[in-house]
Amino acid sequence: MKYFDEIEKSARERNIPVMEKEGLEFLIQTFEEYQCHRCLEIGSAIGYSAMMMVSNINDFVVETIELDENRYQEALKNIHEQQLENQIEIHHEDALTIPLDDLKYQEFDCLFIDAAKAQYQKFFEKYMPLVKEKGICIVDNLDFHGMIFDIDHIKNRNTKQLVKKIKRFKDWIFNHDEYQVTYYGVGDGICVIKRK
Ligand SMILES: C[S@@+](CC[C@H](N)C(=O)[O-])C[C@H]1O[C@@H](n2cnc3c(N)ncnc32)[C@H](O)[C@@H]1O
Structure with a gap:
């Protein structure tokens, strides 16, 4: 675990956002x-959460997509150093545009959305059909440091726009006829979404 602690620390020092321990x-x-295996x-980012998952869950594989070239290269290096290539399949692509046929697997037990917050709904709509009937989707950072509860007082225009988009996703998914959402006040707010 020391190796993973160092990766996490190094990411934080360089302002690369990785999941909080509590959330992980x-x-x-x-x-x-939920007995998820895929x-x-x-x-x-640099592969931290994917490596933590496959190292802590029995019989588990992750297919993951990263847009940023440098982070992708670093993730590849980290995965290789830990000899986790058999359990982690990583793509250097924009998750909004990558053709679904390019994915190694076509069916998953779980979807974990941890990329551009303004695009949560697009990611969800694109990838949820690949999740099995009884599978789940987890979305992190839904409170956006508590700002979501006090949007009127956000001064920065871009931040305000982003928080509004997160709130729109939250309202949309919580009121969706087909999905049941459970909110957990862990870390920065996590939702577990399943089909009704
Ligand atoms: C919060 S970080 C991921 C952290 C990682 N899951 C972890 O906990 O170790 C979000 C990452 O999503 C990437 N990203 C943003 N938009 C994306 C997109 N459209 N497709 C793929 N990756 C994207 C960013 O470059 C960033 O590295």
Whole structure:
């Protein structure tokens, strides 16, 4: 685990956003509870969360997509150093445009959305059809540091736009006829979404 701690620390020092420990523990527990074995992750960064998942869950594989070239290269290096190539399939692509046929797997037990927050709904609509009937989707950062509860007081225009988009996704998914959403106040707000 020391190796993973160092990766996490190094990412934070360089302002590369990686999942909080508390959130990751929740993710791992939830995937175990739902007996998930195959995960599609949107937003790999340097591979930290994918490596944590496959190293802590039995019989688990992750297919993950990262847009940024440098982060993708670093993730590849990290995955190789830990000899996790058999369990992690990583793509250097924009998750909004990559053809679904390019994915190695065509069916997943779980979807973990951890990329551009303004695009949550697009990611969800594109990838949820690949999740099995009884599968789940986990979305992180839904509170956006609490700002979502006080949008009127956000001064920065771009931040305000982003928080509004997150709120729009939250309202949309919580009121969706086909999905049941459970919110957990873990880390920055996590939702577990399943089909009704
Ligand atoms: C929060 S980080 C992912 C952290 C990672 N899951 C972890 O916890 O170790 C979000 C990543 O999504 C990537 N990203 C943003 N938009 C994307 C897109 N359209 N397709 C693929 N990756 C994207 C960003 O470059 C960034 O590295």
